[in-house]
Amino acid sequence: MHNQQGAPKGAPLLRSGAKLRLHGDLSYCRVDDYLVFLDIQNDRYFRLTGYLESALVTYLNDGDAQDSSIRKLIERKILINEPIDADCIALSSTEIPTCSAMEGGVHAKRVNVGELLDTFIIVCSIHRQLKTHSLKRILRNLASLRERRTSQSSMSRPSEARVLEVAAAFRSARLYVPVDTCCLLDSIAMVKFLAKRELHAELVFGVTGTPFSAHSWVQHGTTVLNDVLGHTSTFTPIRVI
Template sequence: MIHRILPHATACIAGDAIILLDVRQDRYFRVPSQSVELMAAWLRDRHTSPPPAVEQLLRANGIARTGDPEYSHAVGETVRIPTDLLSPCWRTAEADARYSSVATAVASTWLSLRLRALQPVLTDHAHVTSPRRPIDSRYLNDRCATFARSRPYSPFPRNCLLDTLSLDRWLGEDARDCRIVFGVTAAPFTAHCWLQSPHTVLNDSYDHVSRYTPILTA
């Protein structure tokens, strides 16, 4: 369950830990063990205002600041990770003349991440379910295969954030029903992100991403 406590901050319970993601500060924050029970009770009970100790914790770490809107952690979202596998076209699609367009998408995304905070970058990439006819899954898989086979021709090192945002950018309107998902593990702490359609994880495997507890979608 993802709890959005502020427009820029979400929380999830991962095992015995509570992890926060603050996209305004581009950072993850693990709630200290002595505050986990109090924070969990606040999220569970869905009161608008946090207990004073939780409020102090959020402000001390810059997650909540003067002028921020009211807390909205009552808005919870459950994210389902699709289990369908990519079709065989993942292995056979040709990465023809699209090498240059993929390289452009990766370069522009890399530059955007270097110059801007994560929050406005994600705002640019936000998708909502479209009333238009869903994209055919085989066509979408074919496009993702083209991206994957073209990606090595871009000089920027791979990482999940850059590659996920680049794929989303390159797909453009074809990604209108897709979601960028951020996930975390608590012990040890790791963070990951991926792009998924309603039916398929597009740039990773279910076995890998299912290890993570979703903390944010865009």
């Protein structure tokens, strides 16, 4: 596969045995009979035109599509013929949520000074990073921290009650941080708060179709930790960290 700009027209797209793959920074889901893409490097959601979407689906499913369409997908860096980037954040899946910690009657014990200070530092730090760093870099750092900290407790799996208790502590402490609430900011901050206490949780990105809307939340198993179930159920997951 020639993945270089300026390749001569009519040059073969596929070398013998070559195989294209979806760019590692991209993920997608189908909503309302069309695909929505999330690009974490460029911090954006987007759609493809009908014929390019059809060509992409055909190629990913069957390994075949018209050369002209494939060429455009390569030019737009949707499909690439490169080794997997070492910085690429592996996609994961999540279970369909069945309950919400906010609706389950789990309330935090009195928040201590340490939890208040840690929440303040984490939220302010993530708030600054969202203005200065790419989403990819933020998510890569978050996943790395979570892997380091939660692997330490892999032999003694924390109880569901412990996860719910710490998540409730974060929600309570967050009320005292003078930064406007935002689903992405607060979800990244909660995952980090939990990870620092050796507790694993997933950051879920979801979208709706028409009208388009994007949302993110934190999930542990089938439990949503920072939103109500009725709200998250209206979104289709597009990427899980």
